Amino acid sequence: xxxxxxxxxxxxxxxxxxxVGAQTLTTKSDTKAATSTTQKDPARVPYASQIKLGKxxxxxxxxxxxxxxxxxxxxxxxxxxxxAQDKTNKTLKTKKDALKAQRTxxxxxxxxxxxxxxxxxxxxxxxxxxxxxxxYAALVxxxxxxxxxxxxxxxxxxxxxxDLDTLISSLSK
Numbered sequence: 001x002x003x004x005x006x007x008x009x010x011x012x013x014x015x016x017x018x019x020v021g022a023q024t025l026t027t028k029s030d031t032k033a034a035t036s037t038t039q040k041d042p043a044r045v046p047y048a049s050q051i052k053l054g055k056x057x058x059x060x061x062x063x064x065x066x067x068x069x070x071x072x073x074x075x076x077x078x079x080x081x082x083x084a085q086d087k088t089n090k091t092l093k094t095k096k097d098a099l100k101a102q103r104t105x106x107x108x109x110x111x112x113x114x115x116x117x118x119x120x121x122x123x124x125x126x127x128x129x130x131x132x133x134x135x136y137a138a139l140v141x142x143x144x145x146x147x148x149x150x151x152x153x154x155x156x157x158x159x160x161x162x163d164l165d166t167l168i169s170s171l172s173k
Contacts, residue, residue, distance in 0.1 A: 054143030
């Protein structure tokens, strides 16, 4: 019984210095990490405000486009349910011509969006390589290109949304 207590005390006494040593190691590495993040790249300093402004513009454009895209997703679900109802009611054939016309408009909108998205993906990759290569002047222009592409995407998304509204109203008749 005494041997168990002695062994337990001995084990605890060995763990205490290890945990204290681990705390001092993490404290030292944390301070090194903190000092490295507070020091900025001197080449980036002249472009910092432009980069920050470009990123904020991209973020707001992205939020705007995402809200429109979520509304479009809801409308697509509504279209699918209306088509299913019309199939069961056998009234879909009477609306066939109007549906085809709207469908071609929607397809044209989607192809325009795909072409913009291809450019967006390419520009985002270029911006990432600019960051890794520390080419901040090119990064500023790439961020501006991304923001302008997002801005050009917004009216197309709005047109797609209105085309879906027209499709929904023609299906609801």
